[in-house]
Amino acid sequence: MSTSPDKTLVLVDGSSFLYRAFHALPPLTNSRGEPVGAVVGVANMLRRLLSEYPQAHVAVVFDAPGKTFRDEAYEHYKAHRPPMPDDLRAQIAPLHELVRTMGFPLLMESGVEADDVIGTLTHRALEQGFSVVISTGDKDMAQLVNERVVLENTMNNTRMDIARVNEKFGVPPERIVDYLALVGDTADNIPGVPKCGPKTAAKWLADFGSLDELMARADEVGGKIGESLRASLASIPLSRELATIKCDVELDVAPDQLVVATPDPARLKELLQRLEFNSWLKQLEGTGGAPAPAAAVASDPPKATERRYETVATEADLRRWLARLENAELFAFDTETTALDYSRAEIVGLSFAIEPGEAAYVPLKHDYPGVPDQLNREAVLEKLRPLLEDPERAKLGQHLKYDANVLANHGIELRGIRHDTMLESYVLDSTATRHDMDSLAAHYLKEQTIHYEDVAGKGAKQIPFAQVDIEAATAYAAEDADITLRLHQHLWPLLEAEPSLKALYEEVEIPLVPVLSRMERTGVLVDVFKLAEQSDLLAARMRELEKAAHDEAGQPFNLGSPKQIQTILYDKMNLPVVKKTPKGQPSTDESVLQELAEIYDLPRLILEHRAISKLRSTYCDRLPEQLNPRTGRVHTSYHQAVAATGRLSSSDPNLQNIPVRSDEGRKIRQAFIAPPGYKLLAADYSQIELRIMAHLSGDQSLLQAFAQGEDIHRATAAEVFETAPENVTADQRRAAKAINFGLIYGMSAFGLAKQLGVGRERAQLYIDLYFRRYPGVQAYMDHSRETARQRGYVETLFGRRLYVPDINAKNGQRRQYAERTAINAPMQGTAADIIKRAMISVDRWIESEHPPVRMIMQVHDELVFEVREDYLQEGAAAIRQRMEAAADLAVPLIVEVGTGDNWGEAH
Structure with missing residues (x-):
C-alpha cells in the first residue's frame, strides 16, 4: 500500500x-x-x-x-x-x-x-x-x-x-459477512448452517452470488447439506447480523x-520499574524515553537490510563467488534438494552468503520446460569440494546436519562446521520459540520469510524444487543463506555474553553435529523377515484381545472407535465417569482407561490392544517400508533442538520408543541385527539420574551407597524402613525403588500411593521417612525451587539453562508443575549432556584410531554399536572407559555392556 x-x-x-x-x-x-x-x-x-x-x-x-x-x-x-x-x-x-x-x-x-x-x-x-x-x-x-x-x-x-x-476464504471482502453467516463461529457461538464448512460456503456464494440469492433459491441445493440449509433459513439473518x-x-x-503523544519519561520509567521490564528500562535510561522492546526481547529489532540476490549461471560468476568464499572468515550456505529424507536426497542447487543482504544461488538440476542453462552439478561440486572439506574454513548454516548428509550422498564430507543458528537459538533458550529458520527470523529479525510452499505450492499440487522457476528459486534459496547469516550475527553476541552457554554450544552441541550425521548415514540393519514373523504374532494376539474384549462387553464392537468404546463403557456397563471431553462427553483417552483398568478388565484389554496395534503398525509393518534400497538399512533422524532438557529425539523411524520391558518390544528389538562378522554391543548408563541426584544433592548416605556399589534401592529401603539391608523385603525394595525414581519426577504422595497400591497417608509416611534419612535430597529440592523462583531458570551440571516461566504463577497447578520441572530438569538435562559428551569422545576415538567399530544408535541413556567379532572385548573396554569418563561426578558413573547377534540379545 x-x-x-x-x-x-x-x-x-x-x-x-x-x-x-x-x-x-x-x-x-x-x-x-x-x-x-x-x-x-x-x-x-x-x-x-x-x-x-x-x-x-x-x-x-x-x-x-x-x-x-x-x-x-x-x-x-x-x-x-x-x-x-x-x-x-x-x-x-x-x-x-x-x-x-x-x-x-x-x-x-x-x-x-x-x-x-x-x-x-x-x-x-x-x-x-x-x-x-x-x-x-x-x-x-x-x-x-x-x-x-x-x-x-x-x-x-x-x-x-x-x-x-x-x-x-475463497470469497471477496464484500462477501465475508455472507460467508461468516453460513459457516458460523464456534468461538462466538454464531449458529451458521450446521455441516456447512468453508469450502461449501465459498462454493455456494460463487454459484449463487450472494447469501440473499442463496436463501431465495435454497430448494436448488440437494443432499443432506441442502436440508441443513433449508432448516437454517430462519436463523441465518441472525447469524449475519451477529457477524456484521x-x-x-x-x-x-x-x-x-488520533495522534501518538511523546511519552513522559518519568512516568514511563516508574511504570517499567513496577512491571520489572528491566531491559526496556535500561534502554529507556539510555535513550531519553523512546519506547523500546520489553523484557522478553534481547535487543532492538534489526533495521531492514537491503537485499541483493544473484543467480550464478556462468563459469565467471562461479569463479568470482569461489574467490569470495575462499577469502571469507565465515560463510553461510544451504542446499536445495530433491527430497526431505536426507538418505534419498540429491542436490538441486546451493546458496551462499558472506555479507548481510547479499547472497547467491547456484542452480544445478532444475528441470522444467524452457529452463535456462545451468552449470554442471558434478563439476561445480568438485570445485567446491576443497572448500567444503577443509576443516579450517568456517561454515555456518541452519540445521547443517541435513546439508552434511546430503553432501555425503555426493561424496563430499563436510568439515569446518563452526556455527548453526538452530543450535544457537536452542542453547540460548530451548523453550522460547521454535528453532526453524522461519520462526527464528520472525522472532529475532522481525522478518517474514519466503516459505517453501510459496514457491513450490501446497498439498497434492506441490511440485519438486527442481521444477521451481529459477528466478523464484533464487529469491527463496538466497534468502535462506542471507537470513541464516543475519540470525547468526544477532544470536552469537547473546551467546558470547553467557560463558557457560557459549561453552556448552562450542564443546557439546556443535561437535555433536558430525557425530549424529555419521550415525544417521551408517543406519541400522533390520531383519524384515523377523519383523514379518513378529507382525503375524502380534496380529494373533490382537485377535485374542479383541475376542476377550467382546466377551467382556457381551457384544462385538470396534476397539479402535472411541465412540463405540464410550457407549460400551458408560451406557451399557455404567462404569464411573473419570473425566469428560470439552463437549461434555465421558472421555476414553489413555489416562482415563489406565485409571479404570486398575479395577475393570475391559479397559485393560482395550489398552493392551491399543499398545500392540501401535507397536505392530509403527515397527513391524512400517520399518520394512523405511529401508533405504541403496543401503538396505533404516536411517533415522536425530533431533538436537526439540526436547527442552537437551535430550535427543529420533524420528522416521523413532527408535527411542520401542518398549524394553514388554515381551513384544523385546522381540521387535531382535529384528535389529548385526551384519556378518559383527556383533551388536549395547552400552547403558546404570541409574544415571539417581547418581546425578546424589552428586547434585551431596547427600552423604546416597554418596556412600553409590561409592560402595550397593543396590541403591535396597540401601534406600534399609534407610527408610530402618532395617538391615539383608532383611529388606521385596515389597520394601519395590517401595524404595518407586520413591527413588518418583521423587526425581516430582511424584506426590497421591501418585506414590497409586503406584504402590497403598493409602495416601502411608505413602506420605514413606516420603517423610525418605527425607529424614536423606536430608541432602530435601535440601537440594528446596534449593532448586528457590533458585528457579529467583532466576526463572535452573541449570545442568554443564551450564545448560532450563527455563521455568510458571514457577511464580498464581495458578497452583501450573506452579506445581514448574516446581517439579525445577527439580527434575537439572537431572534429566545433565544426563543428556553426559551422553552427548560420551558420544563425542567415542566418535573421536573411532575417527582417529579407526577401530572396527560403528556407532549406530542412541536411545536415552544407551549407545548401540556394531563391533567386529574379534574386537569385542577390546572394543567394549574402550567404549566403557570413554563413557564412564564423560563426567566427573562425586559418585562413580557405571556403564553396563551387553553383546549379541541382535539388539534384543545385547540389551
Whole structure:
C-alpha cells in the first residue's frame, strides 16, 4: 500500500492481540509472581508498529466491559466461551496503563465491541482520504478490506489485502459477512448452517452470488447439506447480523485526532520499574524515553537490510563467488534438494552468503520446460569440494546436519562446521520459540520469510524444487543463506555474553553435529523377515484381545472407535465417569482407561490392544517400508533442538520408543541385527539420574551407597524402613525403588500411593521417612525451587539453562508443575549432556584410531554399536572407559555392556 505517511491510520485490535499474546507466548512473571507475558507481547508489537509507521495516526482499541448489542440480540452469543483466565484478567489494567503511558490513544466504547469501533473509524478515515492498516488476528475483520484497507497480523507478520482475502476464504471482502453467516463461529457461538464448512460456503456464494440469492433459491441445493440449509433459513439473518461489524458507532473522536503523544519519561520509567521490564528500562535510561522492546526481547529489532540476490549461471560468476568464499572468515550456505529424507536426497542447487543482504544461488538440476542453462552439478561440486572439506574454513548454516548428509550422498564430507543458528537459538533458550529458520527470523529479525510452499505450492499440487522457476528459486534459496547469516550475527553476541552457554554450544552441541550425521548415514540393519514373523504374532494376539474384549462387553464392537468404546463403557456397563471431553462427553483417552483398568478388565484389554496395534503398525509393518534400497538399512533422524532438557529425539523411524520391558518390544528389538562378522554391543548408563541426584544433592548416605556399589534401592529401603539391608523385603525394595525414581519426577504422595497400591497417608509416611534419612535430597529440592523462583531458570551440571516461566504463577497447578520441572530438569538435562559428551569422545576415538567399530544408535541413556567379532572385548573396554569418563561426578558413573547377534540379545 503506497500512501503519504500522515494520511495513514493504524488501528490496533488490542483485545485480539491481548488474547493471542497470552495463549501464544511463554508465560512470564515478575518477582512478585504477577503475570506480565501478554503485556510484553502486545507492547513489543506496538513498538514494531511505531517503527514501521512512524508518522501515522494510531489508535489502540479494546473491548469495554459489559454486554453489547449482540448479547441483547442473541442471548447465547459467546455463551460457550470459557471464563477469562485469572492470569489474563490480571494483565488488562497494566496493559491499558502502559498503552496510555507510551502515548497511544486508547479507545473503549460501551455497548459495542472493539471490532465495531475499528469498523466505524475505518469508514470515517476513508471519507477523509486516509488509507487504513488494521492490526489484528481476527478473521472477521476481512469484511473491512478494500483498495485502501489492509489487515496486518503482527503476531505472525502476515498481511491481507483483497487478493489475500480471496485466496484465504475463497470469497471477496464484500462477501465475508455472507460467508461468516453460513459457516458460523464456534468461538462466538454464531449458529451458521450446521455441516456447512468453508469450502461449501465459498462454493455456494460463487454459484449463487450472494447469501440473499442463496436463501431465495435454497430448494436448488440437494443432499443432506441442502436440508441443513433449508432448516437454517430462519436463523441465518441472525447469524449475519451477529457477524456484521457495525460501522456507525457514535464516537467522540475523529481519525485525524488520533495522534501518538511523546511519552513522559518519568512516568514511563516508574511504570517499567513496577512491571520489572528491566531491559526496556535500561534502554529507556539510555535513550531519553523512546519506547523500546520489553523484557522478553534481547535487543532492538534489526533495521531492514537491503537485499541483493544473484543467480550464478556462468563459469565467471562461479569463479568470482569461489574467490569470495575462499577469502571469507565465515560463510553461510544451504542446499536445495530433491527430497526431505536426507538418505534419498540429491542436490538441486546451493546458496551462499558472506555479507548481510547479499547472497547467491547456484542452480544445478532444475528441470522444467524452457529452463535456462545451468552449470554442471558434478563439476561445480568438485570445485567446491576443497572448500567444503577443509576443516579450517568456517561454515555456518541452519540445521547443517541435513546439508552434511546430503553432501555425503555426493561424496563430499563436510568439515569446518563452526556455527548453526538452530543450535544457537536452542542453547540460548530451548523453550522460547521454535528453532526453524522461519520462526527464528520472525522472532529475532522481525522478518517474514519466503516459505517453501510459496514457491513450490501446497498439498497434492506441490511440485519438486527442481521444477521451481529459477528466478523464484533464487529469491527463496538466497534468502535462506542471507537470513541464516543475519540470525547468526544477532544470536552469537547473546551467546558470547553467557560463558557457560557459549561453552556448552562450542564443546557439546556443535561437535555433536558430525557425530549424529555419521550415525544417521551408517543406519541400522533390520531383519524384515523377523519383523514379518513378529507382525503375524502380534496380529494373533490382537485377535485374542479383541475376542476377550467382546466377551467382556457381551457384544462385538470396534476397539479402535472411541465412540463405540464410550457407549460400551458408560451406557451399557455404567462404569464411573473419570473425566469428560470439552463437549461434555465421558472421555476414553489413555489416562482415563489406565485409571479404570486398575479395577475393570475391559479397559485393560482395550489398552493392551491399543499398545500392540501401535507397536505392530509403527515397527513391524512400517520399518520394512523405511529401508533405504541403496543401503538396505533404516536411517533415522536425530533431533538436537526439540526436547527442552537437551535430550535427543529420533524420528522416521523413532527408535527411542520401542518398549524394553514388554515381551513384544523385546522381540521387535531382535529384528535389529548385526551384519556378518559383527556383533551388536549395547552400552547403558546404570541409574544415571539417581547418581546425578546424589552428586547434585551431596547427600552423604546416597554418596556412600553409590561409592560402595550397593543396590541403591535396597540401601534406600534399609534407610527408610530402618532395617538391615539383608532383611529388606521385596515389597520394601519395590517401595524404595518407586520413591527413588518418583521423587526425581516430582511424584506426590497421591501418585506414590497409586503406584504402590497403598493409602495416601502411608505413602506420605514413606516420603517423610525418605527425607529424614536423606536430608541432602530435601535440601537440594528446596534449593532448586528457590533458585528457579529467583532466576526463572535452573541449570545442568554443564551450564545448560532450563527455563521455568510458571514457577511464580498464581495458578497452583501450573506452579506445581514448574516446581517439579525445577527439580527434575537439572537431572534429566545433565544426563543428556553426559551422553552427548560420551558420544563425542567415542566418535573421536573411532575417527582417529579407526577401530572396527560403528556407532549406530542412541536411545536415552544407551549407545548401540556394531563391533567386529574379534574386537569385542577390546572394543567394549574402550567404549566403557570413554563413557564412564564423560563426567566427573562425586559418585562413580557405571556403564553396563551387553553383546549379541541382535539388539534384543545385547540389551
